[in-house]
Amino acid sequence: MNAYQKEYERLAAKDSFRAETWMGERKRLVEKYSWAIPSDAVLSYIAERGPLQELGAGSGYWTHELRKQGTRVSAIDIDPPENTWSRVVEGDESLLDSRPLLLVWPPVNESMGHDALRAHESAGGSDVFYVGEWCGCTADKQFHRVLEANYEFVRSMDIPSYNHIHDNFYHYRKV
Helix, strand or coil: CCHHHHHHHHHHCCCCCCHHHHHHHHHHHHHHCCCCCCCHHHHHHHHCCCCEEEECCCCCHHHHHHHHCCCCEEEEECCCCCCCCCCCEECCHHHCCCCCEEEECCCCCCCHHHHHHHHHHHCCCCEEEEEECCCCCCCCHHHHHHHHHHEEEEEEEECCCCCCCCCEEEEEEEC
8 A cells, every 4th residue: 555545544434524634734744745645556557557757746645655556657737846756847739649648636626637638639638537526526517528538438437535525537539
């Protein structure tokens, strides 16, 4: 089990979910690892479909875990933090190519997710792995509309989620 999932499960096993304790711990874990908690099953599923690229990689935790499985991953972020789990290149969707695209929690109500889909499609890309809430607190409405209209649903998998967050893993393929 990956380190983030271990810490999350330790936290979830506590008797109390008082907001000040839960949210304080969530903030710490999000800053340390990622907005979303990868499950080993999802990491294995993605790793089998590499090499790939992650846009909006942040600290590069998902990339780090995928690289541990031997998958080649290019991690890209518009403003990578100083301390990262793995090498993250500074850049945006203009760096995308045709390899499968991983998007973990694209910013809500911002065009980054939608812009990534367009750039990836223009580069001849097909497979998109999306981690977040469906029409919730990740990506924008246009991103979800484009996925529904131009891509076929391949698979979804549950991942661990914080209280009142409904994250899932989704795999889509360009039609």
